[in-house]
Amino acid sequence: xxxxxxxxxxxxxxxxxxxxxxxxxxxxxxxxxxxxxxxxxxxxxxxxxxxxxxxxxxxxxxxxxxxxxxxxxxxxxxxxxxxxxxxxxxxxxxxxxxxxxxxxxxxxxxxxxxxxxxxxxxxxxxxxxxxxxxxxxxxxxxxxxxxxxxxxxxxxxxxxxxxxxxxxxxxxxxxxxxxxxxxxxxxxxxxxxxxxxxxxxxxxxxxxxxxxxxxxxxxxxxxxxxxxxxxxxxxxxxxxxxxxxxxxxxxxxxxxxxxxxxxxxxxxxxxxxxxxxxxxxxxxxxxxxxxxxxxxxxxxxxxxxxxxxxxxxxxxxxxxxxx
Amino acid sequence: xxxxxxxxxxxxxxxxxxxxxxxxxxxxxxxxxxxxxxxxxxxxxxxxxxxxxxxxxxxxxxxxxxxxxxxxxxxxxxxxxxxxxxxxxxxxxxxxxxxxxxxxxxxxxxxxxxxxxxxxxxxxxxxxxxxxxxxxxxxxxxxxxxxxxxxxxxxxxxxxxxxxxxxxxxxxxxxxxxxxxxxxxxxxxxxxxxxxxxxxxxxxxxxxxxxxxxxxxxxxxxxxxxxxxxxxxxxxxxxxxxxxxxxxxxxxxxxxxxxxxxxxxxxxxxxxxxxxxxxxxxxxxxxxxxxxxxxxxxxxxxxxxxxxxxxxxxxxxxxxxxx
Numbered sequence: 297x298x299x300x301x302x303x304x305x306x307x308x309x310x311x312x313x314x315x316x317x318x319x320x321x322x323x324x325x326x327x328x329x330x331x332x333x334x335x336x337x338x339x340x341x342x343x344x345x346x347x348x349x350x351x352x353x354x355x356x357x358x359x360x361x362x363x364x365x366x367x368x369x370x371x372x373x374x375x376x377x378x379x380x381x382x383x384x385x386x387x388x389x390x391x392x393x394x395x396x397x398x399x400x401x402x403x404x405x406x407x408x409x410x411x412x413x414x415x416x417x418x419x420x421x422x423x424x425x426x427x428x429x430x431x432x433x434x435x436x437x438x439x440x441x442x443x444x445x446x447x448x449x450x451x452x453x454x455x456x457x458x459x460x461x462x463x464x465x466x467x468x469x470x471x472x473x474x475x476x477x478x479x480x481x482x483x484x485x486x487x488x489x490x491x492x493x494x495x496x497x498x499x500x501x502x503x504x505x506x507x508x509x510x511x512x513x514x515x516x517x518x519x520x521x522x523x524x525x526x527x528x529x530x531x532x533x534x535x536x537x538x539x540x541x542x543x544x545x546x547x548x549x550x551x552x553x554x555x556x557x558x559x560x561x562x563x564x565x566x567x568x569x570x571x572x573x574x575x576x577x578x579x580x581x582x583x584x585x586x587x588x589x590x591x592x593x594x595x596x597x598x599x600x601x602x603x604x605x606x607x608x609x610x611x612x613x614x615x616x617x618x619x
Numbered sequence: 620x621x622x623x624x625x626x627x628x629x630x631x632x633x634x635x636x637x638x639x640x641x642x643x644x645x646x647x648x649x650x651x652x653x654x655x656x657x658x659x660x661x662x663x664x665x666x667x668x669x670x671x672x673x674x675x676x677x678x679x680x681x682x683x684x685x686x687x688x689x690x691x692x693x694x695x696x697x698x699x700x701x702x703x704x705x706x707x708x709x710x711x712x713x714x715x716x717x718x719x720x721x722x723x724x725x726x727x728x729x730x731x732x733x734x735x736x737x738x739x740x741x742x743x744x745x746x747x748x749x750x751x752x753x754x755x756x757x758x759x760x761x762x763x764x765x766x767x768x769x770x771x772x773x774x775x776x777x778x779x780x781x782x783x784x785x786x787x788x789x790x791x792x793x794x795x796x797x798x799x800x801x802x803x804x805x806x807x808x809x810x811x812x813x814x815x816x817x818x819x820x821x822x823x824x825x826x827x828x829x830x831x832x833x834x835x836x837x838x839x840x841x842x843x844x845x846x847x848x849x850x851x852x853x854x855x856x857x858x859x860x861x862x863x864x865x866x867x868x869x870x871x872x873x874x875x876x877x878x879x880x881x882x883x884x885x886x887x888x889x890x891x892x893x894x895x896x897x898x899x900x901x902x903x904x905x906x907x908x909x910x911x912x913x914x915x916x917x918x919x920x921x922x923x924x925x926x927x928x929x930x931x932x933x934x935x936x937x938x939x940x941x942x
Contacts, residue, residue: 322845324691325661338648368647421744428751522645
């Protein structure tokens with residue numbers, strides 16, 4: 297006597313629940329076996345019309361829902377162990393669920409993060425997808441956000457600002473210089489690339505880390521505030537893609553968009569000076585590009601962003617806030 | 620430079636994050652320290668207008684959100700270890716958030732289940748509260764849903780049907796015989812009482828268990844199907860509150876509502892015959908009333924519910940389904 301909800305789970309999500317701890321999704325709970333590791337827990341939800349556009353492809357939405365959580369695990373130096381999925385749906389629409397589940401399954405294999413369980417509920421409102429992801433680290437080694445110290449070098453992975461520009465393109469607020477640039481930037485908005493390959497280097501060599509999701513400037517300010525330090529940043533050292541370079545001019549407004557746009561899902565790390573070479577070498581081995589953009593300093597003032605002339609860049613909004 | 624979202628978290632939820640693993644809610648992730656226990660994971664979301672009424676008091680909504688998850692942990696024989704909270708809000712309304720957070724804090728202390736972290740997002744639609752709860756059991760001892768065997772006695776805790784009648788009263792589909800009965804039944808709908816006190820007895824003596832959330836008849840059918848067995852039940856043995864007794868007459872429609880109404884958050888257990896006395900004694904020590912309502916049997920037919928004359932009760936809908 298399976299209900300519609302049970303049918304939906306059996307059809308679309310049971311094939312993804314390959315871990316024995318998922319118990320084939322027939323139980324009320326999943327189990328993660330005892331191990332010598334600390335368990336790192338993170339949860340991020342995405343809401344239709346807020347975190348993704350109703351017109352985004354279902355496969356891209358699935359990837360975003362899982363990957364924003366994998367990005368948090370990577371920032372903590374953790375190895376993925378599995379995830380729980382909560383879906384709030386208006387209806388059980390096969391044309392959405394089939395590609396959504398397929399993409400989620402492909403990603404869960406690629407990142408070694410199996411589906412362990414979840415909940416499916418109906419909602420009369422916008423769709424919402426909430427993922428709770430689990431990772432493991434050796435006891436006591438989770439990399440914290442609040443451990444940055446004066447003198448630590450500030451390092452960021454990948455390129456910054458692409459996703460914000462991609463959203464601008466999708467929403468008609470900007471025009472790309474070519475179709476290829478447009479596709480690249482929109483792809484960066486729709487499909488985060490969690491830096492899981494960098495997790496081991498972060499755990500081994502970074503003193504503090506977080507992922508950049510709400511905007512580099514704001515997230516850096518949060519890391520500094522949590523750690524009780526400030527920082528001096530070289531805005532010209534912030535790594536940008538060629539597509540982003542081509543789109544922006546040198547106006548303050550464009551730089552503001554790059555530094556505070558959000559949805560980057562890159563890693564922001566504080567690395568002690570004597571660990572920097574080891575970190576850079578480990579990053580190179582993992583094939584993730586990283587760039588040193590500044591240095592932490594004593595004090596509790598807001599971090600300073602300096603331009604090519606050493607003048608402070610004035611940022612009017614540092615990051616995205618929901619309220 | 621705290622954003623509105625960070626302000627909200629610091630103001631309302633940081634006081635609840637007393638566990639060192641919560642890291643004061645300043646990090647992107649929480650940590651559960653390595654231990655010799657298996658970790659039991661469960662997640663349940665509640666949506667405004669679907670799982671609770673917009674007019675329900677904020678404190679009751681908080682308690683329901685956490686307790687439906689504590690109920691799952693109890694059914695698995697697990698001791699609570701903590702929870703993650705995801706809130707999707709239309710706005711940061713203090714008149715909602717203050718009593719909501721206060722009630723959540725009181726419950727988290729009462730049940731020994733501290734807030735470890737979470738996510739707060741905005742939504743243009745109905746409010747949604749998603750909780751992921753963690754519990755611990757000795758390795759390999761999580762009590763499964765799919766382990767029921769022929770001959771096992773079927774036991775249920777507390778009383779069944781109160782919450783369904785409470786919802787009927789709230790929605791004007793029924794009238795109570797007294798104000799006291801009305802208040803009792805509505806309370807049973809609004810504020811589940813997770814049977815955490817019974818968890819140890821379940822782990823020690825039950826072969827299979829699940830919580831009753833979608834309706835006793837449907838949940839029992841799920842347990843039988845998952846276990847590859849059937850069962851014969853005595854409908855007259857299903858424990859009912861005096862308030863429920865006073866409300867219903869003996870019509871099949873009323874019995875149907877009791878057996879399939881849902882929101883009971885009682886525990887349904889399969890107990891091997893030679894463990895029954897020990898289970899009943901342990902339940903008595905925990906002060907949770909339990910009742911034996913039937914016996915599992917070989918076969919894959921739907922479970923049979925028999926009335927006082929030994930005639931099969933015909934149930935047209937076994938449980939609530941979202942789709």
